[in-house]
Amino acid sequence: MTGSEESPSFRLAYVPGVTLSKWVRIWNERLPDVPLTLVPVSAAEAPGLLRARGADAGFLRLPIDRTDLSAIPLYTETTVVVIPKDHLVAAADEVSIEELADDIVLHPLDDTLEWERPPGRPALERPATTADAVELVAAGVGLLLVPQSLARLHHRRDLTYRTVTGTPQSRVALSWPEEATTDLVDDFIGIVRGRTVNSTRGRRSAPEEPKTSAGRAAGKSAGRSPGTAAGKSAGKSAGRSGGTSPRGGSRGSKLPKRGKPRRRS
Structure with a gap:
């Protein structure tokens, strides 16, 4: 190399x-x-x-x-509000953005939601990061709206979160x-995108060996044995042409019966 x-x-x-x-x-x-x-x-x-x-x-x-x-x-992602476990919002399964109008809602500098106007009452200062904002929620300073994955990432035992409707989503x-x-x-x-390893659009898919019509026919022929339907059919045909009947007689074509010879006068 x-x-x-x-x-x-x-x-x-x-x-x-x-x-x-x-x-x-x-x-x-x-x-x-x-x-x-x-x-x-x-x-x-x-x-x-x-x-x-x-x-x-x-x-x-x-x-x-x-x-x-x-x-x-x-x-x-679903947008959720991070709250202390004893907050009134914790009693509901979800809340609307209007229900948070009287709460202080923290708006960190690394916020990933696009707000035309941030909801709730603004804090005196904007936290530098989402992690800082979570600490302030735990201290009882305000609430925080984030994508659900970020609420899980910054999970604390003294905090919980609820779905919020009527908000931007990430x-x-x-x-x-x-x-x-x-x-x-x-x-x-x-x-x-979920393509399989053998996807026709993938670069690393393993090519399959082409099967010709002759190969398919040979495979089918090789797979037949005397016990198959084809073998049984051939056996029956042979039995009809030269075999014996179950009664022991010939199964060939019948010959006309020979009568007694006539006497000459």
Whole structure:
């Protein structure tokens, strides 16, 4: 191997809240010779990381500027409100955004929800991160609205969360630099989209040996034995032409009976 040659690898960025275990497992099963490196990145920094080629592809949150990035939307998350367990909202299964109008709702600088106008009453200062905002909720300073995966990520025993209706929702997408759609990127896209290893669109599918009509006919012929229907049919035909009847007589064509010879006068 020369100094210019490098072993192939794949760098996958991901924002907080995205679960990768399923896709990582499938990648390792299908491409065991290609190491997969995970690159954690904040939601705000993810697009810039891809543009700078800090990762080959990444899971990020929409919307993003797609001028030079390709993106495949994957799923939309439910928005929830993180609250202390003894809060009045905890008694309900879900609440509307209007029901939080009198509460202080924290709006961290790394918020991933696009608000035209943040709900509730604003706090004196905006927390720097979602993790900081969760600490403030636990301290009784206010409430926090986040995608459900982030509420699970920052779970605390003294906090819970409930679904909120009438709010923006976060969409997760797989993205990569448009001019760097490599074969490995195509492989990962296939995994995320659920293509099987033998998919006709996959690069690594194993070709099947073509079966000719002659081969199929030979296979069928070789599979027949004297005990098959064809063998039995041939046996019956042979029995009709030269075999004996169950009564012991000939089963061939009958000859006319010979009469007594006539006397000559």
